[in-house]
Structure formats: C-alpha cells, structure tokens
Amino acid sequence: MDLTKFLGQDTQEQSTQRLSKEEYAAQKKQEREEIWGMIDGKAQEVFQNGDSLKGFLDFMGQCKPQRTDNLFLLYAQNPEIRQVKTFEKWKEEGKVVKTGSKGYNFIVGQEYEKDGVIQQGYSIQKAYDISQIRTKQPEEAEPKPMDQLMEALLTDSEVRIQIADHLPDKVQAQYIPNKRTIYVRNGMSENATFHSISRELACASLDHHDGSYSRAGVSAQAYCAAYVTAQKYGVDVSGFSFDKVCQMQAFGQKDPKELRSFIQDVKSAAYSIGKQVDRNLGKSEQEFMTDEFAIPEEKTEKPAKSKKSPER
Incomplete structure (x- = not known):
C-alpha cells in the first residue's frame, strides 16, 4: 500500500516536535532567513548578464503564474519546473505524488489575526512539480498561427x-x-x-x-x-x-x-x-457552432389523409 495517498512527504522528524516554543521560533526564523537569502541571491544572479536574464524570462514564460518571490525561489531549485502545488492541493484534485519525490521550498500566503485585525503573512511549505505527479503529463502546445x-x-x-x-x-x-x-x-x-x-x-x-x-x-x-x-x-x-x-x-x-x-x-x-x-x-469555445457529431432527428411520417365518404 502506498501511504503517500494519505500522508504528505518530507514530513518533519519527530525530534522537531520536542523543540521548545523558543527553539521552534528560532528554527523558523533561520529557515525564513535562508529562503530569502536564496531569493535575493538568485535575483542578483539573474541580472549578471543577458543570457542569465533570458534564462529566467524563459522560465517565467513556461511556469504557471506564481508570485514573484516564488519565481526566484523555484528557479533557484530547478529551472525545469512547470507547475507546482502543495501536497494538499494536488490531493484535492485527486492526484498522487510519486513515491520518493522531494518537495521544493515554496512560499504560501496566509491570513492570521492579531489584536483583532486580519494580517497578511506567509508560511514556507513543500510543493511538487507536475512532473512528480502520477498523472498524464501535459503536452507542449502547438504554436498558433x-x-x-x-x-x-x-x-x-x-x-x-x-x-x-x-x-x-x-x-x-x-x-x-x-x-x-x-x-x-x-x-x-x-x-x-x-x-x-x-x-x-x-x-x-x-x-x-x-x-x-x-x-x-x-x-x-x-x-x-x-x-x-x-x-x-x-x-x-x-x-x-x-x-x-x-x-x-x-x-x-x-x-x-x-x-x-x-x-x-x-x-x-x-x-x-x-x-x-x-x-x-x-472565445470560440463560448460561441454556438455546428456540431459535427450531432445525432440526427428521427423522421416522423405524416398521417395519410382519409378520403371522405360521399354523402348519401
């Protein structure tokens, strides 16, 4: 039985659960600093020369829409990424992550309440590219005229x-x-x-x-x-x-x-x-058009007219 249907991958080690509140906060702070260091480093690297910027713009064109910091973060981890979602998002779509797949660091926006006011924050989670999913892989679209x-x-x-x-x-x-x-x-x-x-x-x-x-x-x-x-x-x-x-x-x-x-x-x-x-x-998919596979209507024969009998 493949437990990845029910359990996420890259789960934290049990030792993490034994950290004190202060230790856990320090660990998360260090994690965030490392992530933003990676993002900033990649941003500077991208602009080093024309070829490096071109490579990043190619990635932007092929990757499904992402927030800017995730574009840098994902590009730093794997320039071949096309479409990433968290384990939970893939699961909601009925998709299963391939066994042994390693998730990518990914920034997920989230709301939280502080002093009765809704604030915007984020968490760092793991996400998986569509190439790591047990599903038919998308084919490259044919160029349009x-x-x-x-x-x-x-x-x-x-x-x-x-x-x-x-x-x-x-x-x-x-x-x-x-x-x-x-x-x-x-x-x-x-x-x-x-x-x-x-x-x-x-x-x-x-x-x-x-x-x-x-x-x-x-x-x-x-x-x-x-x-x-x-x-x-x-x-x-x-x-x-x-x-x-x-x-x-x-x-x-x-x-x-x-x-x-x-x-x-x-x-x-x-x-x-x-x-x-x-x-x-x-737009063509939103307009009426002749259906090539329409089912023909059955022809109904008109009832024959009855001859009137001559009056007597």
Whole structure:
C-alpha cells in the first residue's frame, strides 16, 4: 500500500516536535532567513548578464503564474519546473505524488489575526512539480498561427490600438498615456508587429493613471514582458537582447528589493497580456457552432389523409 495517498512527504522528524516554543521560533526564523537569502541571491544572479536574464524570462514564460518571490525561489531549485502545488492541493484534485519525490521550498500566503485585525503573512511549505505527479503529463502546445495570435492580442484590449501613418523614424509603436491609445506602424513584419504591440500593451498595463507614468521608467520592464509573451506563445524571439537591461540594473549589484520590484513589473505586465490573449483564444469555445457529431432527428411520417365518404 502506498501511504503517500494519505500522508504528505518530507514530513518533519519527530525530534522537531520536542523543540521548545523558543527553539521552534528560532528554527523558523533561520529557515525564513535562508529562503530569502536564496531569493535575493538568485535575483542578483539573474541580472549578471543577458543570457542569465533570458534564462529566467524563459522560465517565467513556461511556469504557471506564481508570485514573484516564488519565481526566484523555484528557479533557484530547478529551472525545469512547470507547475507546482502543495501536497494538499494536488490531493484535492485527486492526484498522487510519486513515491520518493522531494518537495521544493515554496512560499504560501496566509491570513492570521492579531489584536483583532486580519494580517497578511506567509508560511514556507513543500510543493511538487507536475512532473512528480502520477498523472498524464501535459503536452507542449502547438504554436498558433500568427493571424490567430494577432487577433487575440488586439481584441478587447484595455486601451485603443490604432494604425498611425506618420510615426517618427525608428518608432514601431508607442503608447500615449493621455490618449489611452497605442499607435502602431502598419506594414512591419509579423514578428515585429507582434513584439511592438505586446511591448506597448505592457507599457499601458504599467500605467497606474495617477500621473506617475514615465516611459523611461517602464520601457525595460515592458521589453522583457514582450519577450515573455512571445516565448509563451511560440513567436520567434531571436531578435531580443538583454545586455542593456542588465546594465541598467548594474548587472545585479542593485539592492535585491529593486531587482525583485523590476521582475514584479515584468510579471504583472506579462500576465496581464497573457490573460487577454488566453481569453480571446478561447472565445470560440463560448460561441454556438455546428456540431459535427450531432445525432440526427428521427423522421416522423405524416398521417395519410382519409378520403371522405360521399354523402348519401
């Protein structure tokens, strides 16, 4: 009998249960410090050069949506992770963790009450990637045709997207905040059009409409978000280079909080665009269409008309 159906893995040793309250608190504090040290270290490492940042953005594009600190934490443990959940979450879905699987450190947000006020906190738990689950593994999605992707990118956008005939030289597309409009050059290649519109949608998503928007302050984040979007949907990304982005971040020598904040903006913008594209790609499933496997209706014969007898 496989007890992993009923008991979690990576259970704490019984000796932990014998710790005093103070010892347990000290142990947890040390655990948190080690976790945040790992996160901060990875944040600085990611920005060391263009290739290291590209690798992390690839991971962001392939991994199911996560909070920013978990992206760094999971990437530090295994860059091949795709979809992680705690043992309990997998169990709720009727899935079983493979025997011998080692869980990954994972930050789980949680609420707690202090002095009658609900506070936001977190705990460090173990999570398991879908590759560690006894289930059919997801297959890599086939890239969508560019026309289909472009339609999904342009439909129901939060800002207006308009063709502009007289954009300045070297301007492919640009979001103008006071008009809530993205102006885009017509006639570019498919890839350039997709990337430039994605970048400007990212700029628009980072505009909080409080007068603080600065294109210079979000352009690098938007560029990275456009890469993540393209990577997610299988669009060619060979034209991207991240050396300048890393230079702007002092090649990872900035305060880790600043680096995490940068990635938070990238994540927020990329997830916003992805949500719109996914919603529009699935629109056909919400519409009526002819059913190829409809069951034919039975034909009922009309009753024959009876001949009236002649009156006598």
